[in-house]
Amino acid sequence: MLKIYNSLTRDKQDFVPITPGRVRLYVCGMTVYDHIHMGGARMLVAFDVVQRWLRASGYDVTYVRNITDIDDKIIKRAQENGEEVETLTARFIAAMNEDSAALGVEKPDFEPRATEHVPGMQEMIRQLETRGLAYRASNGDVNYSVRKFPGYGRLSGKSLEDLRAGERVEVELSKQDPLDFVLWKKAKEGEPAWDSPWGKGRPGWHIECSVMSSALLGNHFDIHGGGQDLQFPHHENEIAQSEGANQSKFVNTWMHNGFVRVDNEKMSKSLGNFFTVREVLRRYDPEVVRFFIVRAHYRSPLNYSDHHLDDARQALTRLYTALKGVAAATGKIDWKHPVAARFHEAMDDDFNTPEAVAVLFDLANELNKSRSEGDAALLKSLAATLGLLQRDPQQFLQALPAGDGLTPDAIDALIAARAAARTAKNFAEADRIRDELLKSGITLEDSSKGTLWRRS
Ligand SMILES: [Zn+2]
Structure with missing residues (x-):
């Protein structure tokens, strides 16, 4: 109830x-x-x-x-x-x-x-x-x-x-x-x-x-x-x-x-510690901002700081990383499933989203071990009721973090240059490009489907 x-x-x-x-x-x-x-x-x-x-x-x-x-x-x-x-x-x-x-x-x-x-x-x-x-x-x-x-x-x-x-x-x-x-x-x-x-x-x-x-x-x-x-x-x-x-x-x-x-003072225009959503979205992915808001209880004060937003980004990255590479079809939730029941109980308790988000993390840990499509589907379906985790994990993990750093197009161009160097057997140049990307926080993964990348 x-x-x-x-x-x-x-x-x-x-x-x-x-x-x-x-x-x-x-x-x-x-x-x-x-x-x-x-x-x-x-x-x-x-x-x-x-x-x-x-x-x-x-x-x-x-x-x-x-x-x-x-x-x-x-x-x-x-x-x-x-x-x-x-x-x-x-x-x-x-x-x-x-x-x-x-x-x-x-x-x-x-x-x-x-x-x-x-x-x-x-x-x-x-x-x-x-x-x-x-x-x-x-x-x-x-x-x-x-x-x-x-x-x-x-x-x-x-x-x-x-x-x-x-x-x-x-x-x-x-x-x-x-x-x-x-x-x-x-x-x-x-x-x-x-x-x-x-x-x-x-x-x-x-x-x-x-x-x-x-x-x-x-x-x-x-x-x-x-x-x-x-x-x-x-x-x-x-x-x-x-x-x-x-x-x-x-x-x-x-x-x-x-x-x-902000630093335990109310955010207000008169105090000058005032951030528009647009300013924040220039530096953070919108879903990170939503996650930052949702994982606090709606009645609690919400403390805004870069540190808290960075932390929210890391946490959301963990959830998307768990979903990466497993097919997850969303659908009707079986609320009798013990994990779903815990989530339901949390939300029915005055919209206790911190507890509901904790359930998502437990499920993501489970999914990291099982790699099962059932766990992935449940994670994505439960998160949908909070308006989270509905993107392609790869797309989220590649999203530009902080306004600086390399754009996906620039990264793709460097990957193509590295592939060309390897074809020409210029392995020194290929390694140099890989190291350059690594310094910018981009990790490459060579697979049978080609080279994938993620932000580290
Ligand atoms: Zn009114």
């Missing part, structure tokens, strides 16, 4: 879907004004593993991950660049799709954009007004009144007083309570704006997710996920909006992935 840690109740619970056999999953996606960084990559990969495992477990999954395409940061960046908001967001949506595809992240079933759901947001704000939960502030914004919603603070496990004291909220004269948040922002000169009962303006960030999740999954659904930094205030505010407007339960299970840290 699948158990999931629920941030709302702060414990691991048996997962029971609202509709048997179906899972409705919503995850807060990207605000598209820049390239995604490692924190974003972690969120994408963590919930990709969740949706893959739910599907592997036989559930009919509807996975929604939104795109925030209107927001203060987007407007500011577009103004700085002197371009239209739509041009900026289109460019970074395309870049996000490229980066997530490189990391093996499958497309969600729905990817709603905030700007497509503005009428629904206005409708929810109207409902909140009717129920006395929203008010027009002196500055023209419409705010949510947190004091009127009795459950406010439940997800954070804190009272209003604790939150006010602990979260350093800004005191604004237009707000009745410092924790009140904006539902509808009055338009400023030159900003994108929509007509509304409250005048020209645009939606606040929190209302987006309440409305887009309801529109695609219904008012009550199974799992809502996102990065740990969204738990307060974003997800707290989503609950206040959705439950306040619909007068019914919003989400059963809340899941939050941990931060990415």
Whole structure:
């Protein structure tokens, strides 16, 4: 039975879907004004593993991950660049799709954009007004009144007083309570704006997710996920909006992935220890980056360093080396097989990927001895549920490691030169080329099929 840690109740619970056999999953996606960084990559990969495992477990999954395409940061960046908001967001949506595809992240079933759901947001704000939960502030914004919603603070496990004291909220004269948040922002000169009962303006960030999740999954659904930094205030505010407007339960299970840290500090733009996925992919194979993320538990902090990525590369190389030279047809997994059963048990324990990856290593050790097609097929099939080990091992083992070193074409040219030297019986030259390759970390293996190479 699948158990999931629920941030709302702060414990691991048996997962029971609202509709048997179906899972409705919503995850807060990207605000598209820049390239995604490692924190974003972690969120994408963590919930990709969740949706893959739910599907592997036989559930009919509807996975929604939104795109925030209107927001203060987007407007500011577009103004700085002197371009239209739509041009900026289109460019970074395309870049996000490229980066997530490189990391093996499958497309969600729905990817709603905030700007497509503005009428629904206005409708929810109207409902909140009717129920006395929203008010027009002196500055023209419409705010949510947190004091009127009795459950406010439940997800954070804190009272209003604790939150006010602990979260350093800004005191604004237009707000009745410092924790009140904006539902509808009055338009400023030159900003994108929509007509509304409250005048020209645009939606606040929190209302987006309440409305887009309801529109695609219904008012009550199974799992809502996102990065740990969204738990307060974003997800707290989503609950206040959705439950306040619909007068019914919003989400059963809340899941939050941990931060990415650099030398035990949170990775963030303000600290300047910030890496985009693109920067990292210039130096590391995308599957190495995915493996680095997957082998940590999604709730643990993930410590980013070259050392950890180098280590991930070595570990993944061991798995691919075990698969090399054995035919491995992927297919249906027999979950009664003791190794598969261990893997299943690990994943059912709140997506315990470190334990599941340990099972893959045990199986790879077995395969190194047995060289059996059955073991190879099982290794590849289990790894597929994590989105790993699906490439031709030879191709992975030859992939360029660190931006420097020889390209496969250059290596092939040297191998051809060595073969020509040998044909001409110039063995000194042939040996010199072999040594030159060895110095660049390339080991040659002469076989009946010709000369193969791998990076050592
Ligand atoms: Zn959200």
